[in-house]
Amino acid sequence: MARIIAKKDLASWLQELLKGHTIIAPTSVGEFTMFRPITSPEEIAFDFDNTALSPKEWFFPKAESLITQDNGDKEPMPQVIDKLVIFGIRPCDAKGLTVLDKALHGTPFDALYSQRRDRAILIGVACSKPGPQCFCTTMGSAPDDASNVDIMLTEVDDGYIVETVTKKGQELMANVPLSESESPPPQVAPPAVIEGTTEAMTESMAERYWSRLADRCLHCHICAFVCPTCYCTQTRDYDSQGTVEQLRCWYSCQAQGFTCIAGNTLNPTKADRMRHRFYHKLPYFTDQLGSGYATCVGCGRCVTACPVNIDIREVIADTKQRNPLYRSN
Amino acid sequence: MIQQIKEKAKELLDSGAVSCVIGYERASDGLTARPLFVYEAEDIDRLIFDETCTHNLVKYLLNRKDEPTAIVVKPCDARALNVLLGEKQLRRENVFIIGVTCPGVVKTGWNKKGDELEARCQVCTQHTPPIYDFLVGEPIEEPSPPITFSDVTDLEGKSAAERASFWAEQFERCIRCYACRDVCPGCYCTECQVEQLDPEWVSIRFTPEENLMWHVMRAFHLAGRCIGCNECERVCPVNIPLSLLNRKLEQEVSALFDFQAGLADDARAPLATFKKDEKLGIGEWHE
Amino acid sequence: MAIDYQPKVVGFLCNWCSYAGADIAGISRITYPPNIRIIRVPCSARVNALFIVKCFQQGADGVLVAGCHPGDCHYSEGNYHARRRFALLRELLDFLGIEKERFWLEWVSASEGKRFSRLVSAFTDELSRMGPRNT
Numbered sequence: 240m241a242r243i244i245a246k247k248d249l250a251s252w253l254q255e256l257l258k259g260h261t262i263i264a265p266t267s268v269g270e271f272t273m274f275r276p277i278t279s280p281e282e283i284a285f286d287f288d289n290t291a292l293s294p295k296e297w298f299f300p301k302a303e304s305l306i307t308q309d310n311g312d313k314e315p316m317p318q319v320i321d322k323l324v325i326f327g328i329r330p331c332d333a334k335g336l337t338v339l340d341k342a343l344h345g346t347p348f349d350a351l352y353s354q355r356r357d358r359a360i361l362i363g364v365a366c367s368k369p370g371p372q373c374f375c376t377t378m379g380s381a382p383d384d385a386s387n388v389d390i391m392l393t394e395v396d397d398g399y400i401v402e403t404v405t406k407k408g409q410e411l412m413a414n415v416p417l418s419e420s421e422s423p424p425p426q427v428a429p430p431a432v433i434e435g436t437t438e439a440m441t442e443s444m445a446e447r448y449w450s451r452l453a454d455r456c457l458h459c460h461i462c463a464f465v466c467p468t469c470y471c472t473q474t475r476d477y478d479s480q481g482t483v484e485q486l487r488c489w490y491s492c493q494a495q496g497f498t499c500i501a502g503n504t505l506n507p508t509k510a511d512r513m514r515h516r517f518y519h520k521l522p523y524f525t526d527q528l529g530s531g532y533a534t535c536v537g538c539g540r541c542v543t544a545c546p547v548n549i550d551i552r553e554v555i556a557d558t559k560q561r562n563p564l565y566r567s568n
Numbered sequence: 569m570i571q572q573i574k575e576k577a578k579e580l581l582d583s584g585a586v587s588c589v590i591g592y593e594r595a596s597d598g599l600t601a602r603p604l605f606v607y608e609a610e611d612i613d614r615l616i617f618d619e620t621c622t623h624n625l626v627k628y629l630l631n632r633k634d635e636p637t638a639i640v641v642k643p644c645d646a647r648a649l650n651v652l653l654g655e656k657q658l659r660r661e662n663v664f665i666i667g668v669t670c671p672g673v674v675k676t677g678w679n680k681k682g683d684e685l686e687a688r689c690q691v692c693t694q695h696t697p698p699i700y701d702f703l704v705g706e707p708i709e710e711p712s713p714p715i716t717f718s719d720v721t722d723l724e725g726k727s728a729a730e731r732a733s734f735w736a737e738q739f740e741r742c743i744r745c746y747a748c749r750d751v752c753p754g755c756y757c758t759e760c761q762v763e764q765l766d767p768e769w770v771s772i773r774f775t776p777e778e779n780l781m782w783h784v785m786r787a788f789h790l791a792g793r794c795i796g797c798n799e800c801e802r803v804c805p806v807n808i809p810l811s812l813l814n815r816k817l818e819q820e821v822s823a824l825f826d827f828q829a830g831l832a833d834d835a836r837a838p839l840a841t842f843k844k845d846e847k848l849g850i851g852e853w854h855e
Numbered sequence: 856m857a858i859d860y861q862p863k864v865v866g867f868l869c870n871w872c873s874y875a876g877a878d879i880a881g882i883s884r885i886t887y888p889p890n891i892r893i894i895r896v897p898c899s900a901r902v903n904a905l906f907i908v909k910c911f912q913q914g915a916d917g918v919l920v921a922g923c924h925p926g927d928c929h930y931s932e933g934n935y936h937a938r939r940r941f942a943l944l945r946e947l948l949d950f951l952g953i954e955k956e957r958f959w960l961e962w963v964s965a966s967e968g969k970r971f972s973r974l975v976s977a978f979t980d981e982l983s984r985m986g987p988r989n990t
Contacts, residue, residue, distance in 0.1 A: 268741070269807060291806060292743070301774045302744065371597065371679050455603040459747035460804050475765075475772055488772040491745075496763075520850070543678040546747055546803035547623070548595040548602035693892055732952025761905075769905055777912050784908050784947065791943050813947070820946045825939070837942070842935035844925065848942035850866065851925070851960050855973050 243420040245398040252415050253280040256324060260360075263297050264326040265290050274325070283327060285394075288370035289538060293332045293467035294325050298355045299339060302488045305474070309482040318351055323359040331375045333363055333539040335467025338534050341524075342470050360407055363388035364399075366427065372539030373430045374552055380536060382427045395422040421495075430537070435555035437521040437533070441557065449517075450510035452554070455547040456493065458509055462516070462549070463491035465540040471497075490557035492516055517554050569668070570617050572704045573640060576666055577612050579771070580638050586664055590628055591640040597679040603628065607610045615640075617704075620681060622673040624648060624797040626753040629658055638664040638679040644688070646697035647795035647830025652701075654835050655793075658757060667700025669708050688798045688811070691716050700833055717819040719812060739779035741806040744772075748800035748810055749786055754793045761785055787813040792821045792838040795830040824848050862916035862982035864891040866975070867902045871929035872964050873921035879968035887972035888979040891919065898922065900933030901959070904944045907958060911948075917957045917982040919975070924962040934962070956981055957988065 244252070245418035256262060257278070265281045272287040274294040285346070298399045312414070336356070343349040344356055366373075366382035375381060385391035392399040401417055403409040463469040473490040476483065488499065493512050498505040506512045520535040535551060542550050577589040593604035593614040601620040605628075606612055615639065625639055626648040641649060646667055652658045672689030675682035684690075693715065695708035723731060726817045746762070749755045762770050762782055786800075787810075794814045801811040822829055825838040868874040874895045880887060896902055899922025910918045920941060928934040941960040949955045959978055963971045 271806065287687065301770060362619070451607075452606065454605040457627070457747060457750035457803075460743075460745040460749040461747050462805075464743050464745050464807060475768075477771065486772060489743075494746075542596070544805045545678075546751060546799075548597075548600075548678065550596040553596055568728070720950075728949070728951075728952050728954045731950065732989065746909070769909075780951065781905065781908055781912065784951070785905060787947065788904050788944065791947075816950045817943060817947060819988050820943055824942055839936070839939055842932065842939055844935065846938075848938060850942045850945060851938055851962055853959065853961050853974065853977070855970065855977075 241395075241400040241420045241422075241424065242417040243395060243398040243400050243422070244320035244392075244415060248416055249392075249399060250280040253283075253326070256411075260322040260324045261320050262324045262326055263294065274327075285327075285364070288372075289329060289331075289540065291540075291544075292465055293540065294328055295332075295335060295339060295539065296344045297323070297325060298336065298352055298359070299343065299349075299470060301538055302486055303351065303485050305487050306485040306506070307482065308484075319354045319358065321358060323355065324362060325359055326362045327364045328361050329366055329538070330363060330380050330384035330387070330389060331378075331536040332467045333361055334375075334378075334380045334384070334536045335538070336361075337387050338468040338536065339470055341532075360390075360411055361388040362390045362392065362408075365391060365393040367394055367425060368427070369430045370539065372542040373537060374433055374539060374555075375537035376429045376431070377433045377435075377552075377555065378533050378535050382429055393424060395420060395425060397422055402425060407535035417475055430568050433552055433555045435558040437555060437558055438525050440522040440558055441518060441526070444514075446514075448508065448557070449514040450508075452549060453509035453513040456496055456509050456513055456549060457547060458493050458512070459546070460489070460494060461544050461546065462541040463493065464489055467536055467538055467540075468534045470518075492560065503547070513549075517551065520551065521555065570615065570659060573617055573668070574615055574674050576702055576704075577606060577615065578609055580664060581606070581609055581612070586636045588632065588635065588639045589615075589638040589640075589666075590625050591615045591666075592617060592623065594623075595678070599679060599681050600676040617668060619672070619674050620676050622637065622676055622686065622802065624751070624753060624799045626652065627751060629663060630753070630756050632662075633658060636662045636664070638666055640666045640668060641697055641700070642668055642670040642725075643694045643697045644670075644692070644795060644797045646699050647694070648797060650699055650830040650833040650835070651793055651795060651837075652756075653751060653833040655837075660833075665697070665700045665702070667697030667703050669696050669703070671695065671708055676812050686798065687719070688796055695750060697738065699833055715822070717815055719809075720816045720819050723812060724816075736776045736781065738759035738808045739776040739783065742774070742776075742779040742783070742808060744779065744807060745805060746784065747803040747805065751799045751803045752790070753797075754790050755786070761789075783808075783810070783813060787817055790814060791817045792825070792827060793829050794818060860983065860987060862890055862974075862979060863900070863914060864888075864917045864982065865910045865915045866891045866893045866918060866919040866921065867899070867906065868893055868963075869899045869901075869922045869929070869933075870895055870897050871922035872927065873899075873962075873971065875965035876963040876967045876971045878945050879966060879973045881968075882970050885968050885972045887975040890979050890982075891975050895900065898928065898930050898989060899932035900930070900935035900940075902937065902941075904940060906939075907944060908949070911953055911957075911988065916985075916988050917959070917978060918957075919978055920960045921963045921971075921974070922960070922977075924964055927964065954985065956985060 271291040343352040524532040589606040595602040672685040922934040
């Protein structure tokens with residue numbers, strides 16, 4: 240017997256929450272769905288594949304001031320929202336936050352990111368219908384994976400099954416009326432697992448494979464920006480009208496000139512940068528830390544957003560190819 | 569039609585006339601298309617050509633300036649080729665142009681294929697490439713409607729304040745991925761002005777104001793050079809109607825200078841020339 | 856609009872003609888509104904289109920570019936290029952919500968102090984009528 244919350248009770252509970260919290264939820268922005276702050280539960284979108292950008296920007300903003308120095312005559316801009324609720328996060332994106340944690344919330348840690356992570360409450364909504372681009376099961380997650388959220392909601396006919404995963408989640412839902420449900424949990428067809436041996440990728444894939452794949456790459460920043468686990472940045476200092484600011488912004492390892500240090504670029508060609516990206520997403524971390532540490536979470540946003548259809552799922556499948564083009568041994 | 573393309577590709581590769589044929593293949597969704605680089609004869613069968621082949625492949629020629637390359641082009645893409653040839657960015661002898669007569673392509677995204685023709689195809693008056701070495705496809709009769717810019721005039725009809733708030737809303741979504749620049753054959757500077765640090769023209773703040781600076785920079789550098797393939801708009805991950813900016817400039821260039829980009833391979837862009845006595849509606853204040 | 860609204864005007868004046876013309880106005884004690892902040896450039900063609908946009912982004916209500924009369928450019932052709940460039944830019948800016956009337960390109964020769972002052976007065980009056988630019 241599952242505990243469920245009726246849809247209208249969910250709406251009124253969220254309305255109550257709004258009085259003391261900032262709620263970020265998927266909302267329709269034109270023909271897209273994006274995570275934005277809401278002023279009423281009616282603004283929440285439920286029927287969509289996945290959002291155009293992951294919610295990582297609410298923890299790791301597109302542009303962030305690291306240091307600001309001024310004459311002291313301006314109020315400092317608040318950089319951390321105190322009571323933050325992310326509603327409607329999918330299991331893949333929640334797993335993505337744990338990947339970002341390894342870079343930004345370990346040792347050393349990013350102070351602002353860590354504060355946001357510690358204060359935010361994640362209310363996940365399980366996927367009822369994985370999209371054609373999804374492959375979370377290949378990367379160790381699942382449409383109903385509740386391991387990285389505080390509360391998981393699963394849609395059924397008469398409402399949502401509520402699973403309070405953490406103490407934070409239990410406390411938040413302490414006074415919410417729940418009822419016992421007759422409805423069975425929904426049957427969701429998980430995405431098929433792609434067979435691949437990515438752990439041995441660094442030895443097995445020939446240079447020519449990356450050069451052919453990168454031929455059509457436009458070296459834009461789309462894949463890095465839509466990805467829930469990418470965290471590369473560039474930093475610049477600005478000095479205007481008495482204020483000095485160090486600004487850190489998202490950047491992409493696919494951009495020309497990325498890692499140009501002292502006049503030398505470490506990954507000068509598109510092929511080098513492409514190989515770096517896929518090694519970073521697939522074998523690098525698993526090689527060093529063991530399986531379960533892949534940095535790709537299988538959300539498939541890069542697949543839908545890449546203008547020239549560079550598809551990470553094909554790269555995973557290609558590790559099993561016998562074509563001599565791909566093999567270096 | 570695809571059979572002719574494949575046969576020509578095989579002939580060119582086998583004879584060594586080119587080292588690569590750039591065309592289209594089926595994308596990973598099994599529905600739409602994506603660019604394909606054919607280096608070996610065994611990959612020729614992957615080539616396709618149909619109404620999902622919307623990409624402008626001419627950009628890739630700029631990475632292969634010294635390598636003889638064959639390319640499959642639609643009429644709009646061929647105009648981009650003309651612009652690059654006119655600007656001496658490509659050696660004509662290194663490009664073998666497989667031109668395709670094109671009735672139009674449909675709107676596509678990953679795993680999405682529309683029924684309607686793309687907006688630019690609906691107003692197209694050039695169904696045969698203006699430049700080619702080998703022509704494929706049935707001749708298509710040209711409709712002769714006047715060139716229309718109704719999407720531009722619609723926005724022009726609104727008040728300045730409405731236009732300002734329209735664009736502020738669009739540019740608020742811009743994530744400065746630069747896909748619009750990277751897909752455009754007309755954008756080929758080795759150091760793009762937007763990435764110049766000294767001076768820094770546009771900061772890396774993602775505000776609508778900075779984003780507007782970037783888009784003015786991009787559109788203006790293409791003034792008189794843009795051929796309207798609308799790739800910039802297609803690749804935008806947040807659907808900003810970028811073609812409106814380019815088409816507005818196309819409309820003005822046509823009205824003021826009676827010029828359309830890409831019709832000949834030796835034309836000079838209007839901003840690179842002038843006429844001494846022309847009247848452009850500016851600089852005519854009298855006391 | 857507040858009765859004491861003073862438009863902020865930026866002027867790019869070419870060194871050889873229009874800057875000299877402004878200088879003559881000053882020497883001859885011909886007054887013109889003080890709203891204009893003048894930047895001296897070698898030629899009207901030196902003015903990059905992005906300078907204009909930047910001025911508006913930084914709070915200018917109007918931008919003026921002044922050069923030599925067509926045919927008299929100190930560098931022979933600069934003002935012809937400027938004329939084409941700014942004819943297009945003005946249209947694009949208007950399309951983006953920055954009205955045409957806020958951006959002027961005009962010609963002032965080195966001896967035309969009076970013309971310069973009347974030009975700036977006319978421009979400033981127009982901008983006062985239009986009100987501040989709503990960003």
